Amino acid sequence: MNVLLSGIVGSTAYGLAHAGSDIDRLGLYAAPTVELHGLHRPAESHVTTAPDRTLHEAAKWCRLALGCNPTASELVWLPADLYEVRTELGEELIALRRTFLSARAVRNSYLGYATQQFRKLSNRDRSDPQGLDRAAKHARHLVRLVEQGLALHETGEVVVRLAEPERVRALGERFARTPDDAAALLAGAEARFDRPGVLPDAPDEAPVESWLRRVRAVHYAPAE
Known part of the structure; x- marks a missing residue:
């Protein structure tokens, strides 16, 4: 898989883990762009229990984050020591994290x-x-x-x-x-x-769309 960003989440990240706690991992990956062009689209998530890991395809993760899903969103707000994969595109996504908020x-x-x-x-x-x-x-x-x-x-x-x-x-x-x-x-x-808060009424989708298009360009593979 083309994993772009991945880290340890859940009770370990929150500081609530105990001796018997599972270690939960969350990440996002880029499906090969050519696979998005066919009749049947590839799976948008992969979940395993040994180890406990959830990986969302980049577009699905963006949709979840634009809805401010707490579990998905925390991936781009983790303390630095909890990241296990940080690619260049992953770093770009972390830099965009505020644009998802509303x-x-x-x-x-x-x-x-x-x-x-x-x-x-x-x-x-x-x-x-x-x-x-x-x-x-x-x-x-x-x-x-x-x-x-x-x-x-x-x-x-x-x-x-x-x-x-x-x-x-x-x-x-x-x-x-x-x-x-x-x-x-x-x-x-x-x-x-x-009470009034500091967040905008709507997310700023333009930079998210631009990032996702860069992901598709980088992971385009022509059919043989």
Whole structure:
């Protein structure tokens, strides 16, 4: 595969990993341009579990990032030590990362995913002995998504590595036991999202389109 950018994401990137945590990898690649011209388009994602790795084709990753998908977007905001592949085109994409951002998409995606975690937290089966651990994981994701989304709304920056992971773990344990406490966190986040932020109303697609066309030009291979 023509991997352009790849790195370690998930709990390791956030600072929430423990001894038994999986190492999750995320990246993007360029399909050979000639393969995009046929009747059947190539797969847009490749996912493996051994190792845990997700690779999105460049165009799909761009669409996800333009929608401010939290998982996809963090690839271009990782701390430098977490990158495993950084090609020249990958570096260009990192330099373009702010052009993908827009106020509505950030609110909808980060707050939307946090709300999904809250539903999972609230609807857990309390008779399941393993349920509390899963609920704590959902709660940690809820707190992370709220804090990352608000930082993005108010500063224009994605902060992948949490400044206080122990505090997030503690909140996760608390919210797992008393999910109603998390409702106040979500309500406060909604109020802050209602205030004006620093992000534009719409992403700047022109440089993204230009980058993707360069990717296609570089990876064009004529049929034999």
